[in-house]
Amino acid sequence: MLVAEARWRLGLDRVVIVPTGDPFHKEHAPAADGPTRVALAEAAFAGDEAVSVSPIEVEREGPSWTYETLEEITTDLPDSQPHFLMGADAALRLESWHRPERVLELARVGVAPRDEIERFELESVFDRLGAADRIDLFEMPRIDVSSSLVRSRAAAGEPFRHLVPAAVAEMIDNEGLYGN
Secondary structure, eight states, rough: OOOHOOOOOOOOHEEEEEEOOOOTTSSSSOOOOOOHHHHHHHHHHOTTTEEEOOOHHHSSOOOHHHHHHHHHHHHHSTTTTOOEEEEHHHTTGGSSSSSSHHHHHHHEEEEEOOEEESHHHHHHHHHTTTGGGGGEOOOOOOOOOHHHHHHHHHHOOOGGGSOOOOHHHHHHHTTGGGGG
């Protein structure tokens, strides 16, 4: 949903989905390995010609830094103006990222707001980073579905298929992902 809404609201011609490589910043290891996360993303966006999935972080050895991924993408697409899309919760933590100023040099940041996070909080993060002009807040309908919800429901044997594209639900079932 975020991808479709961002494409419309921000006027993006194309979106590149980049599944996380080594999610060293997460407390727990991911429930699915890198190649499986790439396959799930490909299944989720199959048929949408404006969306592609890149395995560049999964194929990279060691930790993946967002600025390195953006450098690689901008090298491959030199005539484009990248937008890095994220939720408001991630945007609030942007200052703690490795080289956030480089991320902001390479891309505008499209941020989907959340009700519990005030607009001024987001704008102040970008202001402190000297990039108040690099944030594009865009509205989108509130849908409370997260990957954590899907994983926990699948693991508990609860209904989850209606929360994800059919091809993704099929992969979760067929691969026995998340302990279902």
